Amino acid sequence: MGKAQLVAQAGLPGIKLHPYYQDFELDDPALFHFFRVLEQIGLLVVCHTGFDFAFPRDRRADPVRIVRLLDKFPNLKFVATHTGAWDDWDEVERHLLGKPVYMEISMSLEQLGPQRGREFLTAHPPECILFGTDSPWTSQAETLRLAERWILVWNASAISSGKTRGRCLVLSRDNSASGLPALAQELAIRADDWNGSPELDIMGATPAAVGGDRRRCR
Numbered sequence: 001m002g003k004a005q006l007v008a009q010a011g012l013p014g015i016k017l018h019p020y021y022q023d024f025e026l027d028d029p030a031l032f033h034f035f036r037v038l039e040q041i042g043l044l045v046v047c048h049t050g051f052d053f054a055f056p057r058d059r060r061a062d063p064v065r066i067v068r069l070l071d072k073f074p075n076l077k078f079v080a081t082h083t084g085a086w087d088d089w090d091e092v093e094r095h096l097l098g099k100p101v102y103m104e105i106s107m108s109l110e111q112l113g114p115q116r117g118r119e120f121l122t123a124h125p126p127e128c129i130l131f132g133t134d135s136p137w138t139s140q141a142e143t144l145r146l147a148e149r150w151i152l153v154w155n156a157s158a159i160s161s162g163k164t165r166g167r168c169l170v171l172s173r174d175n176s177a178s179g180l181p182a183l184a185q186e187l188a189i190r191a192d193d194w195n196g197s198p199e200l201d202i203m204g205a206t207p208a209a210v211g212g213d214r215r216r217c218r
Contacts, residue, residue, distance in 0.1 A: 004034070004038055004041055004043065005041065007043060008041050008042075008043055012043075013043070013044050014043040014044025014045060014046060014077070015038070015043060015044070015045060015046070016046045016047070016048075017045060017046070017047040017048065018047070018048040018052075019047070019048065019060035019061040020048070020052045020054070020055040020058075020060060021048075024060070025060050025061070025065065026047065026049075026060065026061040026066065026068075026069055027065040027068040027069050027072075035069065035072075035073050035076055036073065038076060039075050039076040039077075042077065043077065044077045044079060045076060045078045045079065046079045046081065046104075046132075047061060047078065047079065047080065047081065048061060048081050048082075048086075049061045049062070049063075049066060049080040049081050049082065049084065049085045049086065050062065050081075050082050050084070050086030050087055050092075051085075051086055051087045051088055052086070053087075061085070062085055062091055063080075063084060063085050063088065063091040063092050063094070063095035063096045064091065064095060066078070066080055066084075066095070066096065066101065067095050067096070070101065077102075078101070078102065079102040079103070079104055079130060079132075080096065080101060080102065080103045080104075081103075081104055081106060081134075082104075082106060082107050082134075083103055083104075083105050083108035083109070083112065083117075083120055083121075084096045084097070084101075084103045084108075084120075086107065086108060087111065089108075089111075089112060089116070089120070092120075093120070097120060097123050097124055098123050098124060098125070099125075100125055100128055101128060102128050102130055103124060103128060103129060103130065104129075104130040104131065104132030105121070105129065105130070105131060105132055105143060105147070106132040106133050106134035106138060106143065107137050107138045109143060109146040109147065110138065110146070114146075114149070117146070121147075131143070131144075131147075
């Protein structure tokens with residue numbers, strides 16, 4: 001795919017897909033060549049997964065389709081949004097939770113609530129949980145506050161450069177760590193300052209940052 005090559009040559013870390021807006025089903029064989037090229041190039045594929053409140057509840061990118069896609073392309077750097085699949089979290093729990101699949105947490109913690117949200121985040125591999133935003137639908141600062149409230153800390157290695165804007169942040173389960181409020185406040189200030197697009201924090205990461213060890217996280 002020439003356009004995928006152009007994306008890589010331009011230095012962009014990846015692409016964003018939305019099966020409802022773009023009218024496709026995630027595991028459609030007609031897209032296999034496209035995904036094969038993305039896998040070979042190593043571009044990130046951030047995809048809206050789950051339902052969308054503006055469209056009929058057709059299963060275009062549900063957890064079952066995600067599993068089928070990743071079984072076919074095990075090295076695809078695929079990021080499922082909204083903690084696996086928006087408003088389809090029973091199926092996330094059934095098919096994705098605990099498996100080496102990247103999930104970002106935008107526009108989902110609020111709906112999951114503190115008990116179930118914390119259960120999800122502590123049951124999934126921490127190296128596969130990414131901070132994501134869905135502005136203007138949800139606030140980056142509020143997502144950080146919720147994560148903090150549920151006794152999760154941001155992996156310090158993800159912000160060691162001090163450049164948190166546009167970086168991919170991985171959640172860690174170190175409940176004893178100190179300094180979380182100050183760190184969350186710093187990130188929240190920077191996030192509020194950003195006024196970016198959905199999933200911006202992931203799309204600003206380098207492919208290597210979300211590539212990692214494919215044996216640990218797909």
